Amino acid sequence: MIVLGPRDADLGGAPAYWREADWRPDSVGRTPRGPTFPAIPFDRCDLVLEYDARWPGRPLPSDQGWELASEGDGLWSHDARHGVLRFRPEGATPSFWRRMGRLESKLDRGAAHGLFRIDQGAQEIRAGGFEVMFMVAPPQGRARGMRGCWSDRWHWRTLDGGVPFPLAKASAEPSLDRVWHGFGMDAELVGPPVPQDNFDPDDGGTTLGSLSGVVSQEDRRRFGYGEFEPQTPLVIFGMTEPGTAMAGQIRNLCVSFPGRFLRPSFRAVAQAETTRLRLLFGVDGSPRDGRNTAAIRVRYTAPSLGMREGLLPQKDLGGRPLAIDPGRADGLHELAVDLEGLKPGEPLRFTVERAWDADADTMPETALLLAAILEEARP
Numbered sequence: 001m002i003v004l005g006p007r008d009a010d011l012g013g014a015p016a017y018w019r020e021a022d023w024r025p026d027s028v029g030r031t032p033r034g035p036t037f038p039a040i041p042f043d044r045c046d047l048v049l050e051y052d053a054r055w056p057g058r059p060l061p062s063d064q065g066w067e068l069a070s071e072g073d074g075l076w077s078h079d080a081r082h083g084v085l086r087f088r089p090e091g092a093t094p095s096f097w098r099r100m101g102r103l104e105s106k107l108d109r110g111a112a113h114g115l116f117r118i119d120q121g122a123q124e125i126r127a128g129g130f131e132v133m134f135m136v137a138p139p140q141g142r143a144r145g146m147r148g149c150w151s152d153r154w155h156w157r158t159l160d161g162g163v164p165f166p167l168a169k170a171s172a173e174p175s176l177d178r179v180w181h182g183f184g185m186d187a188e189l190v191g192p193p194v195p196q197d198n199f200d201p202d203d204g205g206t207t208l209g210s211l212s213g214v215v216s217q218e219d220r221r222r223f224g225y226g227e228f229e230p231q232t233p234l235v236i237f238g239m240t241e242p243g244t245a246m247a248g249q250i251r252n253l254c255v256s257f258p259g260r261f262l263r264p265s266f267r268a269v270a271q272a273e274t275t276r277l278r279l280l281f282g283v284d285g286s287p288r289d290g291r292n293t294a295a296i297r298v299r300y301t302a303p304s305l306g307m308r309e310g311l312l313p314q315k316d317l318g319g320r321p322l323a324i325d326p327g328r329a330d331g332l333h334e335l336a337v338d339l340e341g342l343k344p345g346e347p348l349r350f351t352v353e354r355a356w357d358a359d360a361d362t363m364p365e366t367a368l369l370l371a372a373i374l375e376e377a378r379p
Contacts, residue, residue, distance in 0.1 A: 002268050004372040006038040009264035012252050013115030013182030015210045018260060022284070024109070025188045025206040025217065039282060039368035042294065042354040043259025044361070046105040049134075049235050050254040050261070051097070054083035054312045061085070061097045070095035075239070079249070083310030087130070087238070089120060089245035096131070096238025103231045103257055107138045110145060110233070111260040112185040114253035119178055120246055122151040128241025130248055134255045135159050135226045136189065136233040141200040142225035143234070146185040146207055150248075154181070154211045158224035161240065167209065167216050180251075184210040186260070187220055194221070233257060256356075259366070263353040265312075270302060270342035272376035279322075279335045279352065279372055285365040286326045294367040295319035295358035296335055300350035304343045312351065315341075319355030324363060332370070338377050348374075 006019045017023050019040045051061050058064055059078045068076075075091040078084075087095075112134050122129050128151060135145030147157045155164045191205030205220040228234050235255045239246065254261055277298065298320070301313035322335045342348065352369065355361055 002271065002374040004266050004268065004374075006040045006369065009040060009266055011040070011182075011262060011264055012113065012254070014113035014260070014262055015182065015184035015215070016213065017210075017215070018184070018262070023208060025186055025208045027188060027191045027204060027206050039370050040262060040264050041260060041284070042262065042296070042367040042369060044364050044366070045256045045259045045261050045354070045356040047101045047103050047233065048254065048256045048261045048356055049099050049101050049233065050252070051237070052252040052312065053078060053085045053250065054252070054310055056311050056314050066097040066099045068095070069098055079310075081310055084249040084251050086249050088247045093128070093239040093242055093244040096236050096240050098234065098236045100235075101233045103136060103233055105258070107136065107189055107231070108258040110134055110136065110187050110189055110255065110257045112146070112253070112255040113183060113260075114250065115180055115182050116150075116248060116250040117178065117180045118150055118246065118248040120248070122244060122246055128239060128244035130246055131157070131236065131238065131240050132183065132185075132253065133159065133236045134185070134233060135228060136257070137226075137228050137230045138190070138202075139230045141202070143228040144187070144189045144203060144220060144223070144225065146187050146209060146223055148183060148185065148209065148211075154183070156209065156218070156223065159226035160224055163224070165222065167211055167214055181212045184208070189220065191220065200225070261354070261356060263351050264369070265349065265351045266372060268348045268350070268374050270339070270344055270346050270348045271374050272344050273340070273342055274377040275339045275342055275348070276375050276377040277337050277339055277350065277372060278375070280370045281322060281333045281335070282331055282368040282370055283324050283333065283365050284368060287324050287363050287365055291362040291364060292324040292326065293360055294322045294324070294363045295355035295361035296322050296367070297353050297355040298337050298350060300339050300348065302342050302346050302348050304346060305341060307347070307349060313349055319358035319360060321360045322367060324367075
């Protein structure tokens with residue numbers, strides 16, 4: 001038997017504090033009611049826009065629904081061995097990838113995370129840099145969101161690209177090249193009323209941003225506004241300024257509304273030809289009105305199934321329903337799935353995610369992954 005906890009997971013660059021407490025920015029008085037010990041949150045999401053260079057058979061952004069905004073794609077190349085998308089300084093900029101979606105639900109929050117590495121940075125902030133941005137406009141009003149940029153270091157920028165401001169105090173700003181950096185963005189897009197001029201009246205929200213463990217909290221209005229179609233999220237990554245010469249790699253990027261979408265990855269050892277995976281969950285809140293089911297998707301791989309380090313697991317078990325019983329005294333809810341076709345003792349890799357687009361996913365509350373137990377499947 002193997003027991004894995006929240007801290008054993010690779011969160012794909014998402015901030016470690018997402019699994020330590022409910023840190024979501026909040027100025028409207030929401031109160032988390034779930035466990036206060038470490039857990040991986042599986043929020044309810046209405047829209048997820050992501051890119052992952054490790055996706056089997058679809059490694060390029062264009063394979064996954066992204067559009068390249070540039071004269072050509074000479075800056076970008078996929079490294080299949082390492083499962084990353086590389087960009088290099090030889091080529092014309094701007095050159096960036098963008099993707100749009102449609103958000104039918106009420107505008108509330110947005111979150112982003114990812115993993116990237118800079119091998120050659122820009123010389124200074126005004127020289128531009130590698131950027132990640134998301135924004136969305138309400139039915140009435142200007143687009144809101146967050147924008148981060150690495151030039152000679154990581155900093156925030158206004159949505160119109162005009163004003164840079166630091167992640168934290170200068171002494172704490174990460175400026176390391178040739179290492180992997182995980183970033184997080186979490187924005188309360190609608191907040192308390194704002195009486196000041198030049199701001200939309202319902203834009204009193206806050207944000208929480210981070211890079212490699214350095215955290216900053218900013219007023220959402222500090223990021224300014226953009227112009228875009230209402231209820232149409234826009235996500236961008238790449239170099240948006242002319243003359244930007246940088247080299248680096250990106251492994252994955254995910255933007256989601258209103259919840260945080262995570263696909264934690266675990267490593268273990270197969271316990272038998274058929275290994276049972278038991279996932280133990282708590283829940284933040286108390287489901288009501290019969291909306292008590294979260295759809296959980298598990299993917300897995302092993303050497304006997306063609307495992308490759310640069311690829312996500314390919315064996316997909318689909319969205320399995322996790323039914324939450326609000327009356328359980330211990331507050332624990334289990335989902336068990338069988339991982340078949342394995343050789344006992346071989347390395348095993350699996351991912352877990354909330355199947356946000358599944359019809360069975362009806363629960364508004366957050367499911368909290370507390371533990372993953374692997375054991376031999378028995379009748």
